[in-house]
Amino acid sequence: MKSNSGQNLKLGLLIVAGLIIFTLGVFFIGNKQNLFGDSIMLSSVFKNVNGLQLGNNVRYSGVNVGTVKDIKFLNDTAICVDMLIDRESGKLIKHSSLATINSDGLVGSMVLNILPNSEVSSRPIKEGDTLESLSQVATADMLNTLNQTNENAALLTADLLKITNSINAGEGVLGDLLKNETLAKNIQESAANLNETTNSARAGINKLNGILNAVDYENSVAGLLLSDSTAQKSFSNIIEDLKTTSSQIKDISADFGEFSNSLNSEKGALNYVVKDTTFVNHLDESMQNIEEATFRFNQNMEALKHNILFRGYFRKLERQKAREERKQ
Amino acid sequence: MGNKSLLLVSVTGFILGLVFTLQSRPTLMEFGAVSWMPSMISISIVREIGPVIIALICAGRIGSSIGAELGSMKVTEQIDAMEVSGTNPFKFLVVTRILAATCMLPILVIIGDFVALIGSAIIENTKGDVSFLLYFNQVFEALEFTDLLPATIKTFFFGFAIGLVGCFKGYNSKKGTAGVGKASNSAVVFTSMLLFVLDFIAVFITDIFYN
Numbered sequence: 384m385k386s387n388s389g390q391n392l393k394l395g396l397l398i399v400a401g402l403i404i405f406t407l408g409v410f411f412i413g414n415k416q417n418l419f420g421d422s423i424m425l426s427s428v429f430k431n432v433n434g435l436q437l438g439n440n441v442r443y444s445g446v447n448v449g450t451v452k453d454i455k456f457l458n459d460t461a462i463c464v465d466m467l468i469d470r471e472s473g474k475l476i477k478h479s480s481l482a483t484i485n486s487d488g489l490v491g492s493m494v495l496n497i498l499p500n501s502e503v504s505s506r507p508i509k510e511g512d513t514l515e516s517l518s519q520v521a522t523a524d525m526l527n528t529l530n531q532t533n534e535n536a537a538l539l540t541a542d543l544l545k546i547t548n549s550i551n552a553g554e555g556v557l558g559d560l561l562k563n564e565t566l567a568k569n570i571q572e573s574a575a576n577l578n579e580t581t582n583s584a585r586a587g588i589n590k591l592n593g594i595l596n597a598v599d600y601e602n603s604v605a606g607l608l609l610s611d612s613t614a615q616k617s618f619s620n621i622i623e624d625l626k627t628t629s630s631q632i633k634d635i636s637a638d639f640g641e642f643s644n645s646l647n648s649e650k651g652a653l654n655y656v657v658k659d660t661t662f663v664n665h666l667d668e669s670m671q672n673i674e675e676a677t678f679r680f681n682q683n684m685e686a687l688k689h690n691i692l693f694r695g696y697f698r699k700l701e702r703q704k705a706r707e708e709r710k711q
Numbered sequence: 712m713g714n715k716s717l718l719l720v721s722v723t724g725f726i727l728g729l730v731f732t733l734q735s736r737p738t739l740m741e742f743g744a745v746s747w748m749p750s751m752i753s754i755s756i757v758r759e760i761g762p763v764i765i766a767l768i769c770a771g772r773i774g775s776s777i778g779a780e781l782g783s784m785k786v787t788e789q790i791d792a793m794e795v796s797g798t799n800p801f802k803f804l805v806v807t808r809i810l811a812a813t814c815m816l817p818i819l820v821i822i823g824d825f826v827a828l829i830g831s832a833i834i835e836n837t838k839g840d841v842s843f844l845l846y847f848n849q850v851f852e853a854l855e856f857t858d859l860l861p862a863t864i865k866t867f868f869f870g871f872a873i874g875l876v877g878c879f880k881g882y883n884s885k886k887g888t889a890g891v892g893k894a895s896n897s898a899v900v901f902t903s904m905l906l907f908v909l910d911f912i913a914v915f916i917t918d919i920f921y922n
Contacts, residue, residue, distance in 0.1 A: 393714040401818030404825045408859060411851040438855055
């Protein structure tokens with residue numbers, strides 16, 4: 384009987400231990416799925432849930448706050464995801480928060496993330512609220528993009544290989560640069576010349592610096608030219624006057640050129656006077672005739688003075704002249 | 712029947728957890744997924760390996776015991792004497808054993824799973840610097856009711872099969888003491904095979920309902 388009691392006790396303890404472990408297991412698993420705690424039901428509508436399943440975690444700022452309760456089609460482009468959120472955590476979640484579906488790591492299961500929306504202030508969530516959803520790039524899309532990038536990289540590598548082969552074969556400018564010894568020598572000589580030129584330029588600059596340093600900026604003309612603002616203004620005025628004068632000379636030159644052209648023109652009288660030798664001869668003869676005529680006219684006038692008719696008039700003129708001379 | 716198997720089940724479960732973790736760890740490390748160890752180990756042990764291995768251990772321990780006990784009663788004509796005395800040996804000998812096996816196996820499996828997880832946690836703690844709290848947190852993060860409940864329900868059927876086959880083989884043993892050994896042996900062999908068939912059916916049904 385005593386042995387039977389001990390046996391029963393051991394058996395009872397075993398059963399109790401087994402049941403406790405099972406109960407604890409159920410409790411912890413259920414607790415993780417928010418089955419026993421006080422929770423709030425939220426929903427969000429997505430175009431694509433990217434393989435989200437019932438029971439997947441819901442995270443708010445990286446902390447597990449609930450699980451996905453239900454996923455159902457609203458229509459052909461909208462899927463409603465219901466989630467159970469722990470009521471205590473729900474007090475911190477604002478109604479303006481955004482729901483997104485992401486992968487938990489590269490090979491992990493999907494997770495529904497609730498992102499705080501700091502730009503909009505709103506009330507905390509309450510039972511039955513619908514959060515705005517935010518579509519994000521799915522893993523498949525990322526892999527597609529990565530695949531395309533890989534293909535581009537392969538093409539680039541192939542092109543680079545061709546370029547490298549061409550360069551190694553000494554083709555093109557780069558190939559010449561790497562393979563052509565004559566070009567290399569020329570470049571070396573050019574570099575040496577450039578070096579020499581640089582040295583000469585440096586020496587020239589040093590000399591110029593010396594000259595500039597030697598200038599007495601206060602007492603010399605060069606100093607006055609370089610430093611006196613009044614002289615600068617005067618020079619500026621002089622230059623302006625020179626400009627004006629130059630412009631006027633230019634106009635005069637143009638007029639003179641025009642005049643010269645007119646002079647050279649066969650139609651003008653001056654050209655006739657200057658260039659026609661016959662006219663000059665005629666003019667010379669005319670002058671001689673005028674001189675002869677003048678001589679004869681003088682003779683006639685002398686004769687006229689002695690004429691009885693005009694003699695009185697000329698005597699009167701002589702007396703008047705004599706009176707004026709006495710007055711003076 | 713149950714508490715006498717506890718030590719065997721506990722040791723088996725503990726070593727199972729240790730060995731399974733030690734063997735899986737290098738492979739997961741190659742993929743840089745060693746943090747998935749608690750999830751993988753817990754799901755594997757709770758869903759499949761724990762119930763099957765512990766049921767096989769119990770088939771050897773309990774099935775052979777029932778087969779040998781009933782076989783010896785049969786060949787020594789104790790069962791016949793019970794029938795003559797008006798006692799129904801089927802109710803007294805068979806039903807009680809089948810019920811006991813059916814009820815005790817789930818409890819043994821739950822304890823065995825728990826001990827296996829403790830063994831796994833010890834390895835993770837010593838080799839991977841994973842605390843027990845983090846380990847069991849990840850275990851319960853990974854486990855769902857769809858892992859625990861079907862696995863627990865199928866252990867009732869495993870226990871029922873162990874009791875039934877053991878009783879059947881023992882109850883129908885013949886040819887004297889040699890028949891007792893044969894009944895015991897065939898009870899273990901047949902039960903082991905039946906457990907795998909039942910496990911396949913259970914997994915198939917679970918897959919239909921949950922996936």
